[in-house]
Amino acid sequence: MNRLLIAAILALAAPVAAADAASSARDLARCQAMSATFKPKQEEIVKLKDARDAQAEIVETKGETWDDVEVMRNLSKAHAATAEAAKADYETAKADLLRMELGLQEAVTALNADYQAYNQTCATSD
Numbered sequence: 001m002n003r004l005l006i007a008a009i010l011a012l013a014a015p016v017a018a019a020d021a022a023s024s025a026r027d028l029a030r031c032q033a034m035s036a037t038f039k040p041k042q043e044e045i046v047k048l049k050d051a052r053d054a055q056a057e058i059v060e061t062k063g064e065t066w067d068d069v070e071v072m073r074n075l076s077k078a079h080a081a082t083a084e085a086a087k088a089d090y091e092t093a094k095a096d097l098l099r100m101e102l103g104l105q106e107a108v109t110a111l112n113a114d115y116q117a118y119n120q121t122c123a124t125s126d
Contacts, residue, residue: 031122034114041111048107052100059097062090 066086073083 027122031118034118034122037114038111038118041107041114045104045107045111048100048104052097052104055093055097055100059090059093062086062093066090 066083066089069079069083069086072079074080
């Protein structure tokens with residue numbers, strides 16, 4: 001009777017163990033795939049940050065240029081046109097900087113979410 005009971009338990013446990021092994025293999029593959037995306041995303045974030053920093057310097061320069069010509073705005077229509085063009089150039093550069101900053105923030109937020117998902121499902125607490 002005991003042998004029959006042990007045989008029945010093993011017969012029931014074998015498919016569960018096989019399913020767990022297959023599930024573990026899939027989980028491992030998924031976790032490896034997730035971790036493989038981290039480095040390229042980090043590199044992309046560095047590129048976005050560098051581009052944003054360069055754009056911030058451009059905005060600063062264009063803002064100083066506009067400030068310099070704005071003082072002369074009231075001297076003539078030509079000065080006013082120059083000041084208006086410098087202001088438009090500065091505003092365009094500022095809008096580009098804002099777009100770059102938002103893109104950088106989105107990329108960092110997405111990477112942080114990926115890290116969090118990886119840590120919740122793949123990291124062990126050993």
